[in-house]
Amino acid sequence: MQLITYQDSGRERAARVGVLLESKVIDVAALARHENSTLPHTMLGLIDAGPSALDRLRQLIETHRLGWPVGTATWRDNVRLLAPIPRPRKNIFGIGLNYVDHVAESSRSLDTAKDMPAKPVVFSKPPTSVIGPGDAIEHNAAITVQLDWEVELGVVIGRTAKRIREADAMDYVFGYTVINDVSARDNRRAGQWIFSKGQDTYCPMGPCIVTADEIPDPHNLALSLKKNGRSMQVANTSQMYFRIPVLIADIASAITLEPGDIIATGTPSGVGAGRTPPEWMVPGDVIEAHVEGIGTLRNPVIAA
Template sequence: MQLVTYQDLAREEAARVGVVLDEHVVDVALLGLQANAGLPSTMLGLIDAGPAALDLLRDLIATHRERWPVGTATWLSNVRLLAPIPRPRKNIFGIGLNYVDHVAESSRSLDTEKEMPAKPVVFSKPPTTVIGPNDAIEHNSKITQQLDWEVELGVVIGRTAKGIAEADAMAYVFGYTVINDISARDNRRAGQWIFSKGQDTYCPMGPCIVTADEIPDPHNLELSLTKNGHIMQQANTALMYFKIPALIADIASAITLEPGDIIATGTPSGVGAGRTPQEWMHPGDVIEACVERIGTLRNPVVSV
């Protein structure tokens, strides 16, 4: 299922969770009411409700797909899509240096090590970094002159995980999304990345979460990113150095992963810092990050 958080443009109401089907957004909670079942109205609520809620939702879709009950479906063109999880409960887990070619370009341009890391390089991005489709990436020229892009596959956790085996890790995945890990390259501080990567609007996310059952192999997805229509990054998740089970097990060895937690799994080569000459984002640019089977995440860059 393609799950979204949306606002109906014709109504002034809180954001709700929906399913994208046949150019419509079907409201999860309202569809549940048709079966006198309590389905959640938020994405975090739906994740918390577990597999039984998804099974019920699938059954209701199969029952009503030929004719949606009145008031449950809205044309996709009449809604505003938000980040699938507009306000994560805690920081997003970022993974640095997880593609061999990106490690090579980073060692040339960002003074990182030439060798692949022995263990995943984990950093974090605060919840306030998250923005949704078509929301603006803020460019503050007083803070940075080197604003950069990074297309990434995002993994959304569905169950509490602590001290789990790598072989069991995929069972803890709820679904996948697209993340653009924005970075102010000139804001790194003595090897610490959070100010570089954790500023407001530095985590565009969306346009949806695709549930794990619809992506049986997340290590075979095309990734791409364009700036003003020109391809900057193009690769495949097969090139990840540390695969998703290894990332989940590594983080969960010391930090409890909870439902709704998000892991941004790293970026391939083609970032602005690695190009010759180097290339950055500026106000007026439009960035589109795409992951196969999930969708395209579009964001303009604006001056603040």
């Protein structure tokens, strides 16, 4: 399923969780009420409810697919998509230097090590950095002149993981989304990345979460990013150095992962810092980050 968080312009403006089916959006909680049942009206609530809630939702979708009850469906064009999890409970876990070609370009342009890291490089982005599809990435010229892009596959955790085996790690995945790990390259501080990567609007996310059952192999998905229609990044998640089970198990070895937590799994080569000459995002740009099987996340850049 493609799960979204949205606002319906024709009804109440409160954020709702929905299922995206071609050109229609199905209100999860409203569909359940029609059957005298209950399902959560937020994405975090749906994740917290566990696999049984998803099974119930699938059954409801199949039952009504040929005719949606009044008040449960609206046209996609009538809604505004928000980030699938508009306000994560805690920081997004970012993974640095996780594609071989990106490590090479970073060593040339950002003075990072030439060798692949021995263990995953983990940093974080605060909940306040999250924005949704169509929302603006803020370019604050007083802070940065080196605002960069990074398309990434985002992994959404579905249940609590603490000191788990790598072999079991994929059982903890709820689904996948698209993340643009926006980075102010000139804001790194003595090797610490959170100020560079955690500023407001620096974590565009969306357009949806695709449940794990619909992506049987997350290590074989095309990744791409365009700036103003020009191709900047083209790669495949098969090029990840540390794969998703390694990342989940590594983080959970010391930090408990909880339902709704998000891991941004790293970016391939093609970032602005690695180009000759370097190329940055500036106000007026439009950035489109795409992951196969999930969709395209489009965000403009504005002056802040």
